[in-house]
Amino acid sequence: MSAAPLSEIGGGAGWLPEASSFAPRVDRVFDGLLAASAGMALFLTVLTLVILVRYRRGSAGSRKAVRIATWKIETAWIVATTAVFLFFFVQGTSVYLEMRRIPAGIEAINVVGRQWMWDVRYPGGRREFNRLHVRLNTPVRLLLSSEDVIHSFFVPAFRLKQDLVPGKVVEAWFDPTRAGTYMLYCAQYCGTAHAEMTGTVVVLAPDQFAAWEGGRDGGAESGSPGLAGAARGSAIFQKYGCAQCHGDAAGSRAPRLAGVYRGPVRLADGRFVLADDQFLHDAILRAPKCAVAGYAMTMPTYDGVIPEGDVLDLISYIKALPPAPASQVP
Numbered sequence: 001m002s003a004a005p006l007s008e009i010g011g012g013a014g015w016l017p018e019a020s021s022f023a024p025r026v027d028r029v030f031d032g033l034l035a036a037s038a039g040m041a042l043f044l045t046v047l048t049l050v051i052l053v054r055y056r057r058g059s060a061g062s063r064k065a066v067r068i069a070t071w072k073i074e075t076a077w078i079v080a081t082t083a084v085f086l087f088f089f090v091q092g093t094s095v096y097l098e099m100r101r102i103p104a105g106i107e108a109i110n111v112v113g114r115q116w117m118w119d120v121r122y123p124g125g126r127r128e129f130n131r132l133h134v135r136l137n138t139p140v141r142l143l144l145s146s147e148d149v150i151h152s153f154f155v156p157a158f159r160l161k162q163d164l165v166p167g168k169v170v171e172a173w174f175d176p177t178r179a180g181t182y183m184l185y186c187a188q189y190c191g192t193a194h195a196e197m198t199g200t201v202v203v204l205a206p207d208q209f210a211a212w213e214g215g216r217d218g219g220a221e222s223g224s225p226g227l228a229g230a231a232r233g234s235a236i237f238q239k240y241g242c243a244q245c246h247g248d249a250a251g252s253r254a255p256r257l258a259g260v261y262r263g264p265v266r267l268a269d270g271r272f273v274l275a276d277d278q279f280l281h282d283a284i285l286r287a288p289k290c291a292v293a294g295y296a297m298t299m300p301t302y303d304g305v306i307p308e309g310d311v312l313d314l315i316s317y318i319k320a321l322p323p324a325p326a327s328q329v330p
């Protein structure tokens with residue numbers, strides 16, 4: 001698969017390569033803005049040239065003071081330009097909101113950016129560097145974070161660009177609409193080898209994707225199917241001794257984790273927060289800032305101790321835990 005040629009050129013109805021459901025919609029806004037700007041530039045250029053020629057020194061053009069009601073022209077101009085740009089605003093906002101409306105019920109692929117590579121971990125257990133395999137016409141959900149500095153996950157053919165800020169867990173999604181191999185870039189200057197922080201996104205037809213998932217594509221460097229994502233998180237859970245306090249046999253020293261994901265949590269300072277990906281991420285790395293009501297804060301800070309990718313695996317593990325009986329929910 002490594003020899004697959006890039007599919008950047010051609011394809012799609014537009015004049016730029018289009019390989020996701022966002023691409024035509026983003027392009028419509030872009031093309032409209034480009035046409036409006038070009039039309040305006042052309043209008044002003046022609047107007048300037050006409051005036052230059054007509055009123056050149058010695059020409060017969062009238063120099064009398066203009067006496068017309070300019071308020072009509074001004075009002076028409078303000079109304080017309082406001083309407084045009086409000087139209088673009090509505091179009092752009094609607095595409096942006098669609099990009100931010102992450103489809104529910106899809107297991108996320110965890111992606112960590114670090115100087116200078118992309119670490120991709122699939123829910124099925126595979127792990128790849130600088131390559132992302134996805135199934136054609138199937139929405140893909142990404143959970144992204146950075147290990148060190150600000151990176152930006154950028155796939156031009158999908159019109160997808162998401163910044164990764166250290167300490168933040170962000171989501172992104174796309175629906176690939178054309179099979180092929182597309183360039184993945186880091187779009188944020190992130191140090192010496194920033195320009196080499198590139199990769200590819202491979203969009204496969206369903207049968208090819210199934211073969212890849214099963215490890216039958218012959219691509220050894222695709223990474224062998226390993227532990228499933230949640231199982232990998234479980235191993236990390238054991239490795240750091242988390243079960244000593246969060247396990248079933250630990251009594252009530254620390255909150256139970258089963259069923260906690262996307263539920264409300266009451267903090268020691270009385271606030272209620274939603275236990276989303278960001279909260280779990282912070283609670284693992286900087287526990288004292290996320291002290292839960294009713295428990296003594298004994299958990300150390302794991303910031304700089306547990307690698308970012310392992311934190312995302314831990315979150316996958318917590319999400320996969322079966323819901324606890326109501327009496328055990330913290």
Ligand SMILES: [Cu+2]
Pocket residue numbers: 113116150151152186187188189190194197
């Ligand atoms: Cu980078």
